[in-house]
Amino acid sequence: MSDTDINVEDIDAAGADAxxxxxxxxxDHAEDHGHDDHGHEExxxxxxxxxxxxxxxxxxxxxxxxxxxxxxAYLLSKTRFIIELVAGNPNVLAGIRDGENESLVQxxxxxxxxxxxxxxxxxxxSSFILLxxxxxxxxxxxxxxxxxxxxxxxxxxxxxxxGATFMAGQVYEFTTFYREGLTYNGTVFGTAxxxxxxxxxxxxxGGLIMLGSLLFLSTRNKMQKDRAETVELVxxxxxxxxxxWVLIFTIVYLIP
Amino acid sequence: xxxxxxxxxxxxxxxxxxxxxxMGAFSRPRKxxxxxxxxxxxxxxxxxxxxxxxxxxxxxxGGVPALLLRLQLARPNQGLLSGDTYNQIFTMHxxxxxxxxxxxxxxxxxNYLLPxxxxxxxxxxxxxxxFSFWVFLxxxxxxxxxxxxxxxxxxxxxxxxxxxxxxxxxxxxIDFWNIGLLIVGFGSLTGAVNLITTVLNMRAPxxxxxxMPIFVWMTLVTQFLLLFAIPVLTVAQLLLLFDRQFDGxxxxxxxGADPLLWQHLFWxxxxxEVYLMILPAFGVVSEVIPTFARKPIFGYPFMVFxxxxxxxxxxxxxxxxxxxxxxxxxxxxxxxxxxxxxxVPTGVKILNWLATLWGGKLILNTAMLFAIGLVTQFTLGGVxxxxxxxxxxxxxxxxxxxxxxxxxxxxxxxxxxxxFSGFYFWWPKVFGYxxxxxxxxxxxxxxVLGFNLxxxxxxxxxxxxxxxxxxxxxxxxxxxxxxxxxxxxxxILGFATLSILYNAVYSYNAWRRGGRRNVGAxxxxxxxxxxxxxxxxxxxNFDVTPTVTSLDDFWHRKYQENDNGVxxxxxxxxDLAQPGERxxxxxxxxxxxxxxxxxxxxxxxxxxxxxxWLCIPGIALVMTAMYxxxxxxxxxxxxxxxxxxxxxxxxxxxxx
Numbered sequence: 001m002s003d004t005d006i007n008v009e010d011i012d013a014a015g016a017d018a019x020x021x022x023x024x025x026x027x028d029h030a031e032d033h034g035h036d037d038h039g040h041e042e043x044x045x046x047x048x049x050x051x052x053x054x055x056x057x058x059x060x061x062x063x064x065x066x067x068x069x070x071x072x073a074y075l076l077s078k079t080r081f082i083i084e085l086v087a088g089n090p091n092v093l094a095g096i097r098d099g100e101n102e103s104l105v106q107x108x109x110x111x112x113x114x115x116x117x118x119x120x121x122x123x124x125x126s127s128f129i130l131l132x133x134x135x136x137x138x139x140x141x142x143x144x145x146x147x148x149x150x151x152x153x154x155x156x157x158x159x160x161x162x163g164a165t166f167m168a169g170q171v172y173e174f175t176t177f178y179r180e181g182l183t184y185n186g187t188v189f190g191t192a193x194x195x196x197x198x199x200x201x202x203x204x205x206g207g208l209i210m211l212g213s214l215l216f217l218s219t220r221n222k223m224q225k226d227r228a229e230t231v232e233l234v235x236x237x238x239x240x241x242x243x244x245w246v247l248i249f250t251i252v253y254l255i256p
Numbered sequence: 257x258x259x260x261x262x263x264x265x266x267x268x269x270x271x272x273x274x275x276x277x278x279m280g281a282f283s284r285p286r287k288x289x290x291x292x293x294x295x296x297x298x299x300x301x302x303x304x305x306x307x308x309x310x311x312x313x314x315x316x317x318g319g320v321p322a323l324l325l326r327l328q329l330a331r332p333n334q335g336l337l338s339g340d341t342y343n344q345i346f347t348m349h350x351x352x353x354x355x356x357x358x359x360x361x362x363x364x365x366x367n368y369l370l371p372x373x374x375x376x377x378x379x380x381x382x383x384x385x386x387f388s389f390w391v392f393l394x395x396x397x398x399x400x401x402x403x404x405x406x407x408x409x410x411x412x413x414x415x416x417x418x419x420x421x422x423x424x425x426x427x428x429x430i431d432f433w434n435i436g437l438l439i440v441g442f443g444s445l446t447g448a449v450n451l452i453t454t455v456l457n458m459r460a461p462x463x464x465x466x467x468m469p470i471f472v473w474m475t476l477v478t479q480f481l482l483l484f485a486i487p488v489l490t491v492a493q494l495l496l497l498f499d500r501q502f503d504g505x506x507x508x509x510x511x512g513a514d515p516l517l518w519q520h521l522f523w524x525x526x527x528x529e530v531y532l533m534i535l536p537a538f539g540v541v542s543e544v545i546p547t548f549a550r551k552p553i554f555g556y557p558f559m560v561f562x563x564x565x566x567x568x569x570x571x572x573x574x575x576x577x578x579x580x581x582x583x584x585x586x587x588x589x590x591x592x593x594x595x596x597x598x599x600v601p602t603g604v605k606i607l608n609w610l611a612t613l614w615g616g617k618l619i620l621n622t623a624m625l626f627a628i629g630l631v632t633q634f635t636l637g638g639v640x641x642x643x644x645x646x647x648x649x650x651x652x653x654x655x656x657x658x659x660x661x662x663x664x665x666x667x668x669x670x671x672x673x674x675x676f677s678g679f680y681f682w683w684p685k686v687f688g689y690x691x692x693x694x695x696x697x698x699x700x701x702x703x704v705l706g707f708n709l710x711x712x713x714x715x716x717x718x719x720x721x722x723x724x725x726x727x728x729x730x731x732x733x734x735x736x737x738x739x740x741x742x743x744x745x746x747x748i749l750g751f752a753t754l755s756i757l758y759n760a761v762y763s764y765n766a767w768r769r770g771g772r773r774n775v776g777a778x779x780x781x782x783x784x785x786x787x788x789x790x791x792x793x794x795x796x797n798f799d800v801t802p803t804v805t806s807l808d809d810f811w812h813r814k815y816q817e818n819d820n821g822v823x824x825x826x827x828x829x830x831d832l833a834q835p836g837e838r839x840x841x842x843x844x845x846x847x848x849x850x851x852x853x854x855x856x857x858x859x860x861x862x863x864x865x866x867x868x869w870l871c872i873p874g875i876a877l878v879m880t881a882m883y884x885x886x887x888x889x890x891x892x893x894x895x896x897x898x899x900x901x902x903x904x905x906x907x908x909x910x911x912x
Contacts, residue, residue: 045457051380054457058449062483069491069521076517077506084512184504188513191504195495213886 056233060240067244070196071251077192084188117180118253119173126169127249130204133162134242137235144228149218152231156215159238163208170201193252200248203241210234284845284889296846298382301793303389304368305686310393311360312757317400318352321345323750326710330743332731342727343410344429348403350413351433354533355440356396358667361675362536363392363444366451366475368686372786372793373469375460375802380453382844383885388447390854392440398858399436402429409433412725414526415496417507417518422500428865431500435861438493441486442857448482451475460785462804466560469784469808470553473560474539477567478532484571485528492521501864519581523574531570533667534634535563537674538605541627544681545609547782548624549616552808555608562601562608569598579650588647595645599638606635622696623780626677629704630670637665640715655725658718664711676703676756681780683760688774688792689767695759702752709745713738778829783811787829790836796843799834847888853881 045051140155174194184194214234217223223231285296294302325345328336337345367385371378379385402408409429411420420430455476459468468476496518498504505511507518546553553559575583575591609631618624640662644650653659676699684690718724722735729735767773778787785802786793788810806812816826856877863870 044461046459046463047457049457051453051457055381055449055453058452058483062445062449062487065484066487066491069488069524073491073495073506073517073521076514080512080514087512184502188505188508188511191498191506195498195504195506213883 050229052229052233053236056236060236063240063244067199067247070199071247074192074196074252077188081187081189081192117177117182119176120253122169123173123249123253126166126173127245129162129169130166130242130245133159133166134239136162137238141228141231141235144223144225144231147225149221149224152223153215153218156211156218160208160211160215163204163211163238167201167204167208170197174198196248196252200241200245203244207234207238207241210237284847288846293846295851296386296848298378298386298844298846298850299795300367300371300379300382300385301686301795303385304364304366307360307364307367307389307392310389310396311357311364314352314356314360314396315753318349318357319750319753322349323746325349326743326746328727329729329739331740332729332733332736334728337727339727340407340410343725344408346725347410347412347415347429347433348400348408351399351409351437352396353667354413354529355437356392356399358533358671358675359444360392361672362475362478362533363388363447365471365536365540365675365678365682366447366479369471369682369786370451370454370475371458372789372797373472373784374455374458374463375785375798375804376454376458377797377801377841378844379450380458381450383847383850384446384450386847386850387854388443388450390443390851391446391857392443394854394858395436395439395441395443398439398861399432402432402436405432414519414522416522417496417515418509420496420500420518421507430496431865434493434496434500435864438490438497439857439861441490441493443854444482445486445490448479448486451479452483455479460802460804464804466557467804467807467809469539470542470556470559470563471536471539471784474535474542474563477563478535481528481532481535481567481570485525485532488521489525489529492518492525495521497864516578516581516583519578520574523577524571526577527574528567528570530663530666531566534671534674535566537630537671537678538563540674540678540681541609541630543782543784544623544627544677545612545631546808547681547780548619548621548627549613550619551612551616552783552811553608554611554614555604556807558604559608562604565601566598569594569601573598576645576650579647580654592645592647596642599642599645602638606631606638621680622691622693622700623677623680625697625700626673626680629700630673630677633665633669633673633704633707637662637669640665653718655723656718657714657722657724660724661711661714661718664714668711669707673703676700679756683763684775684779685786685791685793687764688772689763690775690779691756691759692763692766695755695762699752699755699759702748702755706745706747706749706752710742710749711745713742713745717742776830777833778810781814781829783808785810788813788832789834794836794838796838796841799837799839799841847885849881849885849888853878853885856881 045054047054136155136159140152140159143149143151143155174197182190182193184190211234214223214231285292288296294306297303322345324337325342328334328342367379367389400408406428409415409425409432410427411425411430415430415433418424420434455468455472495504495506499506499508505513507513507515509515542553542559573591573595575587576595579588579591613628640658644653644659644662680691680696717735717738720733720735722729722733729739775791777790779791780787785804788802789798802809810829810832813832814825814827814829815823818824856874859874859877860871861874863872863874
């Protein structure tokens with residue numbers, strides 16, 4: 001419990017902002033100890049943040065670049081797909097000369113049945129469901145911090161249910177699109193669309209497995225207050241996956 | 257993925273932990289010895305040694321084929337290697353040297369030294385550390401099995417699209433390259449998370465930002481580059497994987513796709529990559545030069561901030577690899593200027609090393625010679641690098657031997673010379689005896705001679721117009737003389753590089769015959785705190801976690817100013833050294849799971865290449881490993897020392 005002293009001494013060389021951050025973190029910990037006699041022992045760390053949490057943030061930083069590159073690849077592929085459509089059609093070229101290319105391009109895309117197959121209301125609903133699962137995840141973490149294990153299990157199960165509903169929506173959507181002719185290897189657009197959204201789906205599935213593990217451990221009484229941070233870490237990952245979906249939904253579905 | 261599953265195993269703290277059930281379904285290995293000890297260890301020092309050993313093996317594995325290339329090019333119109341074999345050898349040479357030699361040697365130094373230099377017991381996550389090493393080895397071995405399964409990759413180390421597609425490369429070589437490097441990438445990523453956490457969070461009391469050794473700073477920048485660069489390469493390789501294995505269209509020109517996407521993604525990774533190869537070597541010589549110039553490093557803050565500046569600017573120069581790809585005049589201008597600008601922080605470093613040497617009482621032993629070798633030869637490579645920044649000039653030089661000369665000067669003359677300096681410098685700390693100085697000097701001078709004979713003439717060949725990656729040339733082209741010189745040089749260089757292995761064996765035997773007397777804690781009268789503990793490093797690192805009061809803390813405890821302001825030695829290193837008594841320090845227990853998980857991944861890799869059915873047992877193995885890992889008891893609860901007094905760091909390490 002003596003970590004607070006060391007932390008304060010240690011900040012002399014750090015910049016002012018960092019110093020404030022460390023001091024805040026230190027105060028938080030001190031308060032935690034004050035309120036909570038049964039909390040797990042805090043260990044001295046230079047930043048006052050647990051190693052696990054720092055590592056999770058670093059990992060999520062790395063994931064940002066992963067999705068950034070995937071989204072870039074999607075945008076480029078979509079642009080190239082449209083250019084290919086336009087260049088491959090003499091009517092469109094004529095349209096460009098007449099200054100009417102805008103509507104013709106739209107028409108071409110409609111003909112190739114790419115964008116119109118998106119069912120925006122349906123995907124909006126499943127996006128809403130996924131975002132709501134972030135709320136239940138927060139409630140799960142709150143429950144375990146308070147030692148309310150029954151509520152922890154309820155909220156974990158609810159989060160899983162909402163996440164699974166989103167995944168079911170994606171499976172349904174993929175099946176429908178495939179039936180309507182958008183195949184994985186038919187066009188550049190198909191490849192890019194399925195890869196980007198599929199990658200996100202894989203991340204959600206990974207999150208579901210983690211949530212399931214937490215739920216299982218909780219039923220065996222092995223997910224107690226002293227491991228509240230584990231729930232928090234899974235929560236961080238889960239929120240990240242949700243935020244990425246907000247980006248993907250906007251870029252893939254909403255922007256024409 | 258390991259990281260995602262990992263948090264389930266939390267530190268088994270004292271007190272409340274005992275009330276709830278300790279997590280754990282599997283037992284941990286108990287006090288293993290011999291081979292099993294090495295396979296299950298989570299000790300950062302042993303992992304560092306294994307990284308170094310594996311990298312030296314790959315150095316031979318990638319170096320000997322390079323000599324075959326030089327033999328083929330020794331004289332005009334030779335038919336020693338077929339065009340196809342030649343393509344495979346230069347591709348695999350580049351890939352092996354970059355991903356399996358230079359990067360792992362940097363990781364070896366980082367693993368061994370980082371915890372010691374920040375005053376920690378181990379890295380933040382010892383099991384993940386072991387996983388990083390094993391997954392690097394698993395991926396590296398998988399990549400190289402391509403030699404026995406239909407031939408290696410043949411598109412150059414950057415394997416441009418659409419040449420890497422199934423149409424132009426129907427064999428499995430590219431698949432092995434792709435999936436092997438994906439697996440190696442997992443190791444780099446987990447290693448980066450681990451080492452950054454260690455530096456940010458596990459510094460000894462008093463080790464503020466501006467008291468960290470420069471090696472720690474450079475490694476920190478390197479790991480941040482890895483953290484953000486590796487996922488971009490991962491995406492590029494996944495797109496290629498989907499194209500090749502599942503018939504995707506990302507690089508399919510027939511469908512209107514833009515193969516330039518590959519170049520952009522690859523070089524957004526690829527340029528930070530070159531800095532993350534050289535920065536650890538910069539860190540090494542920044543420790544060696546002050547020690548043997550008997551002066552503090554000149555301009556410590558400038559060294560730190562120039563390293564950080566290189567780290568940031570390294571992200572804004574990737575397109576200088578693509579000046580002839582038709583990226584447009586505005587892009588060319590912007591990247592050209594950015595590339596010239598990045599030479600500034602590098603120049604700051606060179607200046608600071610020279611200023612550290614200036615007026616110092618130089619001790620020209622082998623470690624110091626190699627460090628000066630880096631400063632000299634890297635500068636040559638850096639200057640030819642600036643000529644690439646000038647786009648019109650680069651347009652002439654692209655894909656000629658001038659480029660080959662440039663990057664060998666920065667990566668061999670720079671990075672590897674720096675690492676060799678580090679080998680000679682830290683060898684006594686790692687193994688307890690110094691490498692032989694006489695053989696060391698032969699090693700250095702023959703390497704300098706061989707290196708410059710091999711790669712110096714390539715500047716001329718490149719300017720004469722000899723294209724890289726061509727299997728042969730005609731006598732009428734006038735390339736014969738310098739190619740012969742380069743070939744002779746390459747064999748000198750080959751034997752010179754090998755002589756460090758001879759030196760290791762020779763020095764070990766001399767030490768053994770001399771009664772295994774260790775050199776003591778501080779054989780070089782060095783500056784940083786890793787020299788305040790016994791050599792070889794005790795298993796528990798520090799008896800007592802040091803409290804740091806200044807930059808170069810250990811040196812300031814040895815030397816202090818007297819009343820007249822004259823610097824005087826007040827203590828020897830041996831006086832101050834910790835005796836190496838373990839006491840009640842508790843160390844993290846070894847584990848089977850890192851190696852198990854690492855070698856499960858190639859099963860999925862082979863499955864993707866040969867039969868998707870094989871992926872099912874592969875995924876089953878990976879899932880088993882992840883649950884085994886997560887549910888492993890946090891520690892060996894029967895260990896007696898567990899009930900003794902705890903060091904803060906040790907307790908923290910116990911669970912991870």
